[in-house]
Amino acid sequence: MHHLSEQEQIRRNKLVELEKAGVQPYPSELFDVTFYAQEILDNYHPELNNFQEVSLAGRLMSVRVKGKASFAELQDASGRIQLYINRDEICPGEDKELYNTVFKKLIDLGDFVGVKGHVFKTMVGETSIHVKELTFLSKSLRPLPVVKETVDEQGNKTTYDAFTDPEQRYRQRYVDLVVNPHVREAFIKRTQLVQAMRNYLNDKGYLEVETPILQPLYGGASARPFKTHHNTLDMTLYLRIANELYLKRLIVGGFDGVYEFSKDFRNEGMSRFHNPEFTQMELYVAYKDYYWMMDLVEEMVERVALQLHGKTEVQVGDNLINFQRPWQRFTMFEAIQHFSGVDISEMDEAALRETAKTLHVPLDPSMGKAKIIDELFGELCEGKLIQPTFITDYPVEMSPLAKKHRSKPGMVERFEAICNGKEICNAFSELNDPIDQRMRFEEQLELAKRGDTEAMVLDEDFLRALEYGMPPTAGLGIGIDRLSMIMTNSNSIQDVLFFPQMKPEKLETTKADKDAAGEE
RNA sequence: GAUUCUGUAGCUCAGCUGGUAGAGCAGUACACUUUUAAUGUACGGGUCCUGGGUUCGAAUCCCAGCGGGAUCACCA
Numbered sequence: 001m002h003h004l005s006e007q008e009q010i011r012r013n014k015l016v017e018l019e020k021a022g023v024q025p026y027p028s029e030l031f032d033v034t035f036y037a038q039e040i041l042d043n044y045h046p047e048l049n050n051f052q053e054v055s056l057a058g059r060l061m062s063v064r065v066k067g068k069a070s071f072a073e074l075q076d077a078s079g080r081i082q083l084y085i086n087r088d089e090i091c092p093g094e095d096k097e098l099y100n101t102v103f104k105k106l107i108d109l110g111d112f113v114g115v116k117g118h119v120f121k122t123m124v125g126e127t128s129i130h131v132k133e134l135t136f137l138s139k140s141l142r143p144l145p146v147v148k149e150t151v152d153e154q155g156n157k158t159t160y161d162a163f164t165d166p167e168q169r170y171r172q173r174y175v176d177l178v179v180n181p182h183v184r185e186a187f188i189k190r191t192q193l194v195q196a197m198r199n200y201l202n203d204k205g206y207l208e209v210e211t212p213i214l215q216p217l218y219g220g221a222s223a224r225p226f227k228t229h230h231n232t233l234d235m236t237l238y239l240r241i242a243n244e245l246y247l248k249r250l251i252v253g254g255f256d257g258v259y260e261f262s263k264d265f266r267n268e269g270m271s272r273f274h275n276p277e278f279t280q281m282e283l284y285v286a287y288k289d290y291y292w293m294m295d296l297v298e299e300m301v302e303r304v305a306l307q308l309h310g311k312t313e314v315q316v317g318d319n320l321i322n323f324q325r326p327w328q329r330f331t332m333f334e335a336i337q338h339f340s341g342v343d344i345s346e347m348d349e350a351a352l353r354e355t356a357k358t359l360h361v362p363l364d365p366s367m368g369k370a371k372i373i374d375e376l377f378g379e380l381c382e383g384k385l386i387q388p389t390f391i392t393d394y395p396v397e398m399s400p401l402a403k404k405h406r407s408k409p410g411m412v413e414r415f416e417a418i419c420n421g422k423e424i425c426n427a428f429s430e431l432n433d434p435i436d437q438r439m440r441f442e443e444q445l446e447l448a449k450r451g452d453t454e455a456m457v458l459d460e461d462f463l464r465a466l467e468y469g470m471p472p473t474a475g476l477g478i479g480i481d482r483l484s485m486i487m488t489n490s491n492s493i494q495d496v497l498f499f500p501q502m503k504p505e506k507l508e509t510t511k512a513d514k515d516a517a518g519e520e
Numbered sequence: 521g522a523u524u525c526u527g528u529a530g531c532u533c534a535g536c537u538g539g540u541a542g543a544g545c546a547g548u549a550c551a552c553u554u555u556u557a558a559u560g561u562a563c564g565g566g567u568c569c570u571g572g573g574u575u576c577g578a579a580u581c582c583c584a585g586c587g588g589g590a591u592c593a594c595c596a
Contacts (some may be wrong), residue, residue: 067552145531148557
């Protein structure tokens with residue numbers, strides 16, 4: 001138990017006083033809610049005389065006592081609406097305790113109440129609930145930050161004492177959500193984004209599936225995994241870094257379109273674009289290739305933008321991004337030529353190194369040809385690609401699960417979509433030649449031997465599946481957090497994750513902490 | 521991981537070249553029956569992130585640590 005502040009102690013005292021006054025601070029029975037605040041604000045018209053019997057519940061966010069009548073604001077899941085509470089209306093008889101003691105003394109900002117009454121407009125024109133019945137629903141023992149707002153004649157909002165400290169906002173997201181309505185909006189948009197994608201994929205007839213998160217071998221991406229241990233089996237398990245290899249097994253098994261929204265885990269650095277656990281949507285469709293998949297991505301993302309914003313344009317920082325089809329398409333070489341003026345498509349490693357030097361792109365001596373090309377692209381192009389753009393045809397060395405290009409030696413049939421200077425998806429014609437796949441895995445093993453901690457591991461069972469035969473397949477991975485950042489104009493991944501990963505704060509040690517420590 | 525900024529009341533913040541800690545909101549008490557950042561009067565509230573050091577004296581200066589933000593590097 002932490003040390004109680006003066007205000008917390010006062011609220012605890014009020015809890016006792018409420019019970020003495022015969023008011024349950026945490027009643028059990030349901031409270032029947034018939035309307036949301038926003039519905040009333042949107043649809044109430046005095047001449048229609050509508051909303052004459054309403055029942056709402058929520059948190060009291062402000063109270064202005066004016067003697068025997070008071071104004072308060074009730075915040076429910078939809079928004080805020082003003083309450084008008086008149087002493088003699090909620091206390092029709094001789095006993096005025098509900099108003100004088102319970103409402104005026106024992107109810108605090110943040111407490112949950114239910115109200116019944118009718119809607120009207122005050123003299124200054126504010127749509128309000130004329131409260132006839134006030135029901136106490138739940139006591140709040142900690143004071144919430146009090147954020148105030150004014151709106152001038154032009155409709156410009158000025159906020160006072162906004163709750164802005166990022167650390168507190170992320171650690172106590174519940175508080176952030178209560179007092180910062182824009183935060184709630186961003187998360188609703190994220191959910192709508194996922195729903196729009198799911199609806200799109202379901203309309204196409206693809207099957208949403210679930211594959212293991214705890215895996216004996218990790219694969220499908222180049223990344224370091226989290227490692228854990230299963231006690232009964234006494235074996236090491238890894239948290240998945242991607243779901244690619246399991247989904248392809250399902251294509252082998254005869255499903256011809258499968259997708260999964262998956263939490264993946266990568267044991268790597270954190271930044272405003274990286275959280276240790278993040279969400280991807282991966283999709284695999286049989287008998288298709290990467291050109292087909294590009295069309296799908298365009299259509300799906302355009303549809304997401306339309307569903308979230310009602311238009312294909314989305315403001316992201318200083319950029320207005322337009323998701324309308326078709327998107328620009330560049331091969332990697334074309335993109336580099338476009339932004340640097342240099343055609344590197346026929347260059348060997350030495351010439352590439354020379355080019356990098358003249359373009360001031362720093363290189364590491366250990367980098368091979370493919371890595372240099374990737375570096376050139378990353379340095380010269382990626383940040384400049386603001387409008388959604390497909391970059392196609394990557395060096396084979398960097399894509400061990402992608403099919404070799406049908407006509408360009410040394411390349412694979414792969415594309416990424418870049419938007420606002422960042423990758424939002426990665427896709428390819430899937431490698432389904434089991435002999436080629438085995439060789440690619442073996443090359444990864446070589447990389448690992450040379451110290452590459454992110455090299456892929458060889459998955460015998462996956463190869464066995466491929467040997468039974470997998471149809472030509474197009475595969476896609478799309479970063480949901482990244483796409484959410486764009487669609488909600490968020491500058492940090494922490495703004496699209498309810499509970500971003502943080503170092504533990506100093507709270508009193510709990511029993512669970514001690515147990516966990518004891519087991520190590 | 522590097523650089524840099526930052527940590528003071530429940531919240532948002534001031535606190536200068538070191539001298540017993542301040543404001544607004546929130547809280548408490550009183551007044552006020554259509555107010556709206558309600559208003560008026562009075563009052564209470566602090567581990568100045570933690571630990572060392574310098575000093576007669578540290579929120580302030582120095583060192584170390586912890587948390588957070590931003591930028592950069594690796595990665596989705």
